[in-house]
Amino acid sequence: MLTPKQIGIINFGLSILLAVIVISSYFTIQDLVRKEGGECPLGKECPVHEAFPIQTIIGLLVVSALAITGLMLIVQPETKFRIPQFGERRKSEFDIMLSALSSDEQKVLRILKEQPGTPQNTLRLKTDFSKSKLSMLLKDLETRGLVKKEAEGKTFRVYLKK
Known part of the structure; x- marks a missing residue:
């Protein structure tokens, strides 16, 4: 071009x-x-x-x-701006990050983006995952530095890491 x-x-x-x-x-x-x-x-x-x-x-x-x-x-000075093509949508950093994750991980992160600090038991109900599956998924996301868990009584509140 x-x-x-x-x-x-x-x-x-x-x-x-x-x-x-x-x-x-x-x-x-x-x-x-x-x-x-x-x-x-x-x-x-x-x-x-x-x-x-x-x-x-x-x-x-x-x-x-x-x-x-x-x-x-x-x-005219050179600009880094690029005009998107018809039908093309500019992706956010969050969307780009999601594209590298599995669908289950994407589901969890989307919920956390909409409602930061969601309790883990509420997250389990929203995702319809078993306790063990959600626990393993959150542990994996936490080791990758994508989420953080804070203890609150007998459960955890889960947040997206920035």
């Missing part, structure tokens, strides 16, 4: 090429008129001779717009 700077260089190059074509065609027509004694070879009411200065002005305006756009793209 082309960067904005590369597009600006191409745009500016095309504007120079078009400027040369517009100006050379203007002088070619003027030269033909001079060779015929100052009058248009097609007669007094020559549509090309009358309209050509307007066409030249319009052509030069288009060339100027292209050149200015190209220069703006060339001079």
